[in-house]
Structures are given as structure tokens and as C-alpha cells.
Amino acid sequence: MNSGVMTDQQQQLTDGRPRRRRTARQRRKQLVGLLFVAPALALVLLFFVIPLGMAFWMSLHNWPLLGKPRFIGLGNYARLLDDAQFWASMRFTVYYTLIVTVAIFSIAFPLALFVEKTRSLTKLYRTAFFLPVVVGFGSASLLWAWLLDVDSGLFSPAAERLGLMDQRVNLLAGFDTTFWSIIIMVVWKTAGFNMIILLTGLQGISTEVQEAARIDGASPWQRFRRITLPLMRRTIALALILSVAGSMLAFDQFYIIADGGPQNSTVTAVYWIFSQSFGSFRLGYGAALSMVLLVILVFISVVQLRLLRNPEGM
Structure with a gap:
């Protein structure tokens, strides 16, 4: 009985190792993919998302060229x-x-x-x-x-x-x-x-x-x-x-x-x-x-x- 129990545990450990390896491999692939798209995402964030957010924030203010902006909502x-x-x-x-x-x-x-x-x-x-x-x-x-x-x-x-x-x-x-x-x-x-x-x-x-x-x-x-x-x-x-x-x-x-x-x-x-x-x-x-x-x-x-x-x- 003990040998049978040990055999099942060993089998579970043996099956778990490839699964963990596959999971780690998938994570590495995802990380590599993120690294490849990171420059494009940074450009979109820097030249589109942030300026868009700033423009919307400015639209909620009375924003003169010189002087302090004043929040006026809509x-x-x-x-x-x-x-x-x-x-x-x-x-x-x-x-x-x-x-x-x-x-x-x-x-x-x-x-x-x-x-x-x-x-x-x-x-x-x-x-x-x-x-x-x-x-x-x-x-x-x-x-x-x-x-x-x-x-x-x-x-x-x-x-x-x-x-x-x-x-x-x-x-x-x-x-x-x-x-x-x-x-x-x-x-x-x-x-x-x-x-x-x-x-x-x-x-x-x-x-x-x-x-x-x-x-x-x-x-x-x-x-x-x-x-x-x-x-x-x-x-x-x-x-x-x-x-x-x-x-x-x-x-x-x-x-x-x-x-x-x-x-x-x-x-x-x-x-x-x-x-x-x-x-x-x-x-x-x-x-x-x-x-x-x-x-x-x-x-x-x-x-x-x-x-x-x-x-x-x-």
C-alpha cells in the first residue's frame, strides 16, 4: 500500500513539472512579446494618450496664455x-x-x-x-x-x-x-x-x-x-x-x-x-x-x- 501511495505521489510530481515548465515558458513568451510592443506602446502613450488627457483637462479650465488657469468645469x-x-x-x-x-x-x-x-x-x-x-x-x-x-x-x-x-x-x-x-x-x-x-x-x-x-x-x-x-x-x-x-x-x-x-x-x-x-x-x-x-x-x-x-x- 505504501509503495502504491508513493508511486501516485511520484506520478503527480512528475506530471506537475512539465506543467510548471509550460507555464514558465508561456510567461517568458508573454514577457518577450510585451518587450517587443513596449516601444510602440510608449510612443502611443507619450504622443497620444497623455496629450489627449492634457487637452481634456485644459478644456475644463479657463486657461489663458499667461496667468493661472481657473477651473470652470463644463x-x-x-x-x-x-x-x-x-x-x-x-x-x-x-x-x-x-x-x-x-x-x-x-x-x-x-x-x-x-x-x-x-x-x-x-x-x-x-x-x-x-x-x-x-x-x-x-x-x-x-x-x-x-x-x-x-x-x-x-x-x-x-x-x-x-x-x-x-x-x-x-x-x-x-x-x-x-x-x-x-x-x-x-x-x-x-x-x-x-x-x-x-x-x-x-x-x-x-x-x-x-x-x-x-x-x-x-x-x-x-x-x-x-x-x-x-x-x-x-x-x-x-x-x-x-x-x-x-x-x-x-x-x-x-x-x-x-x-x-x-x-x-x-x-x-x-x-x-x-x-x-x-x-x-x-x-x-x-x-x-x-x-x-x-x-x-x-x-x-x-x-x-x-x-x-x-x-x-x-
């Missing part, structure tokens, strides 16, 4: 409800986002379809279409501000010399010409980036599927509508979210080219936040406006993901 949020200029800037930002997103996709998708097929000079076309993306928004805005200048620019003086106009026209004097000039600049600047994103989605579609549909008699439009678009749903969702988020945060082009004019008709939400924070030195109120804009962006992104989700899920 006072800044109550104030923005009556800020007519902020809501006007939000309406303009949404209008701009809708127009520029449609314009970008109207150019980027055909470009992606064009450079997706292997032909001579395809690499040159891809490089040429993508090249404006390399230019920063500030530099591109400065370039177009010069091109649109009525005296020393290119467009209006060239049109006059070619006889297309009787006299030079200031393209930045009216809302329509200013707005559409900026739209053209943004499309020129960003269409190549969206083209590359859409191109990766096109290249991910199996050629066998397209060939089978072609053999079955499907027209190019039917293949595009029934095969290409459904299979590119995730890629389109990514490009759409990036485009909408970037458009909602538009600032450089309206600040540099139009300076919010004419008559504050091109003031975007970020432009108004900048004006309140660093023009009027109401840092707390500017932080509150930033928090509201962040919530709106998150809401729009969630709605986009739900609308573009597959029946099987993203």
Missing part, C-alpha cells in the same frame, strides 16, 4: 453651444469634406484602374501620379498661393496673355473661385496617395475570378460592379476613412491660400480652433473645441465602418 462646452462661428465652420468643413472626397475618389479610382494593368511606362505613370504626395501640404499651399496670385502668379497673367481673359481676375476674391481652386489643389496633392491604396486592393483580387467571369460573358461593367467593388470593400473603407479624417482636419490650405477669406467664408473647424487658441489666447476653449471635433471624427469613422462592413464582418 463652462467651455456650454459656451461653444452658442458659438455661431464654430458651427458655421463645422458646416463648411462637412461641405468641403463631401465635395473633396467625391472629387478625390473620382480621380483616384480611374488612375488606379489605369496603372493596375501591366503596360509600357506603367511604373513611370505610377511615379508621376504619386509624386505630388511627397510635397508637404504647407509647401503645396505656398506653391498654389503663388500660382493663384493675380499679379505675380501664373494662372491669371497667363490667361490674360493668351487672350482667354480681357483682364486679370483675382481668383481668390470670391468664394466660388477660392473654394474650387483649393479643391483642385487638394485633389492634385492627395489623389496619388488614394490611388496607391486602391491599387493594392485591385492587385489583391484573384485574376482567376476575373477571367472566369469574362469567360462566362460578363461585361467589363458587370465585372467591376459584381466582383471588383465587393472585393475592394475593405480597401475602399480604409481610403475613405483616411480621406474623410484628413478633410475634416483641413487647415494648411485654407490658412495659407485664403486666410479664411473672403469674409471668413472658408474658415474650417481646425482654423477656428487655431484662431481661438493662438489668436485670442483662449487655450481652454480651444481644447474644448478640439474635444468636440474629436468626438465628431470618431462618430463619422464608426458610421463609415458600419456602412462599408461585409455581411461576414470586416
Whole structure:
């Protein structure tokens, strides 16, 4: 009996050692995994989470540029409800986002379809279409501000010399010409980036599927509508979210080219936040406006993901 009991205890000890070893090995793997992601987590914490928390804390204060901040709770949020200029800037930002997103996709998708097929000079076309993306928004805005200048620019003086106009026209004097000039600049600047994103989605579609549909008699439009678009749903969702988020945060082009004019008709939400924070030195109120804009962006992104989700899920 004693020998039998000892044998069972020995068996339990023998079974327990591998279990403890497996547990220790799993812990080491988890620790190694945490060490690998630690730099990324530190960057996210340092450059996103902490600044976000500080901005929210500032939004609860009357925070002047100089002087001691004063806690006012939700006072800044109550104030923005009556800020007519902020809501006007939000309406303009949404209008701009809708127009520029449609314009970008109207150019980027055909470009992606064009450079997706292997032909001579395809690499040159891809490089040429993508090249404006390399230019920063500030530099591109400065370039177009010069091109649109009525005296020393290119467009209006060239049109006059070619006889297309009787006299030079200031393209930045009216809302329509200013707005559409900026739209053209943004499309020129960003269409190549969206083209590359859409191109990766096109290249991910199996050629066998397209060939089978072609053999079955499907027209190019039917293949595009029934095969290409459904299979590119995730890629389109990514490009759409990036485009909408970037458009909602538009600032450089309206600040540099139009300076919010004419008559504050091109003031975007970020432009108004900048004006309140660093023009009027109401840092707390500017932080509150930033928090509201962040919530709106998150809401729009969630709605986009739900609308573009597959029946099987993203």
C-alpha cells in the first residue's frame, strides 16, 4: 500500500513539472512579446494618450496664455453651444469634406484602374501620379498661393496673355473661385496617395475570378460592379476613412491660400480652433473645441465602418 501511495505521489510530481515548465515558458513568451510592443506602446502613450488627457483637462479650465488657469468645469462646452462661428465652420468643413472626397475618389479610382494593368511606362505613370504626395501640404499651399496670385502668379497673367481673359481676375476674391481652386489643389496633392491604396486592393483580387467571369460573358461593367467593388470593400473603407479624417482636419490650405477669406467664408473647424487658441489666447476653449471635433471624427469613422462592413464582418 505504501509503495502504491508513493508511486501516485511520484506520478503527480512528475506530471506537475512539465506543467510548471509550460507555464514558465508561456510567461517568458508573454514577457518577450510585451518587450517587443513596449516601444510602440510608449510612443502611443507619450504622443497620444497623455496629450489627449492634457487637452481634456485644459478644456475644463479657463486657461489663458499667461496667468493661472481657473477651473470652470463644463463652462467651455456650454459656451461653444452658442458659438455661431464654430458651427458655421463645422458646416463648411462637412461641405468641403463631401465635395473633396467625391472629387478625390473620382480621380483616384480611374488612375488606379489605369496603372493596375501591366503596360509600357506603367511604373513611370505610377511615379508621376504619386509624386505630388511627397510635397508637404504647407509647401503645396505656398506653391498654389503663388500660382493663384493675380499679379505675380501664373494662372491669371497667363490667361490674360493668351487672350482667354480681357483682364486679370483675382481668383481668390470670391468664394466660388477660392473654394474650387483649393479643391483642385487638394485633389492634385492627395489623389496619388488614394490611388496607391486602391491599387493594392485591385492587385489583391484573384485574376482567376476575373477571367472566369469574362469567360462566362460578363461585361467589363458587370465585372467591376459584381466582383471588383465587393472585393475592394475593405480597401475602399480604409481610403475613405483616411480621406474623410484628413478633410475634416483641413487647415494648411485654407490658412495659407485664403486666410479664411473672403469674409471668413472658408474658415474650417481646425482654423477656428487655431484662431481661438493662438489668436485670442483662449487655450481652454480651444481644447474644448478640439474635444468636440474629436468626438465628431470618431462618430463619422464608426458610421463609415458600419456602412462599408461585409455581411461576414470586416
